[in-house]
Amino acid sequence: MSTNVLICDDSNLARKQVLRSLPESLSSDAQLATNGEEALAILRNQNIDVLFLDLTMPVIDGLGVLQAMQDESIELPVFVISADIQPEMQSRVLNLGAKAFLRKPVQLETLNENLKLHGIL
Template sequence: MSTNVLICDDSNLARKQVLRSLPESLSTDVQLAKDGQEALEILRRQSIDILFLDLTMPIIDGLGVLQALKDEGIQLPVFVISADVQPEMQSRVLGLGAKAFLRKPIALDTLNEHLRNHGFL
């Protein structure tokens, strides 16, 4: 069974890094979005199983995406990946429904642990 993954980050390098970090055992169909608006357009038109979401992006930031998902009743596991590791920001994203807050650059063991904890591995 394939897992539909969406990676949303305004940095092409960061998107590629997350893509390379996905475990081979996770059979995936991956889409990439460069900002929150593009991510929401994808999420509104098709089923996505996991969203990896940056916070600091143009047009609609990660907090805006999380709020829109909540407002529109779109439910899926969201893993926020950000360099903004302030406790207040972590509380905000978890309060908006994110499953985990992962520090950039993403650590493979941490990513695998969260994927395993949420039934993807």
Template sequence: MARILVTDDSTFIRRRTCTILNRTGHEIIEATNGNHCLEIMQQDKPDLLFLDLVMPGLDGFGVLKTLQDAGNTIPVIVLTADIQDAVRDECMQLGAHTFLNKPPAEAAVLAALTDALAEGERKA
């Protein structure tokens, strides 16, 4: 069983995402902004991160940069409303594993989850 951290300032999106992830049997934890996310990353050592981009305080780009600078190997799935190609490219350059748009389709979330966890195991 993997430990998955879902970071989004929107309760609505966290609920939707967690509802999908709860069916997989993995342990799900939640963070409501970038700073909260980094705290939990330190404390609970999740195996995978779902990350929103535009959030109050430290945003998703800040989280990605911090993780990249720290040599993070945990796969990050960006889940954002932003559909810009330039933003997708920036996230991938900052080390994101997958870039998904909101609202997340269940099949896309599960496919990304499976693929990202497999990559996480390869890197571990």
């Protein structure tokens, strides 16, 4: 069974870095979105199993995506990957349902630990 992954970040470099950090079992069918609006369109229309989400993006930011997911009862594991590591922001994303807050650039070991911890691997 394959895992449908969505990586949402406005930075092409960051999207590629997350994609390269994923185990092959997760990266083979990964989809990419450049902002929250694109991510929400994909989430509403496709079966996505896990979302890797940046916070600071144009159109709809990561907090907006998390809020929309909560409002629309879109339930799946979300891992926020951001350079905004302020404790208040970490608390906000976790309160909106994210499984973990990972510092950008994401470290391979940290990512894999969190994927195992939350039953993705």
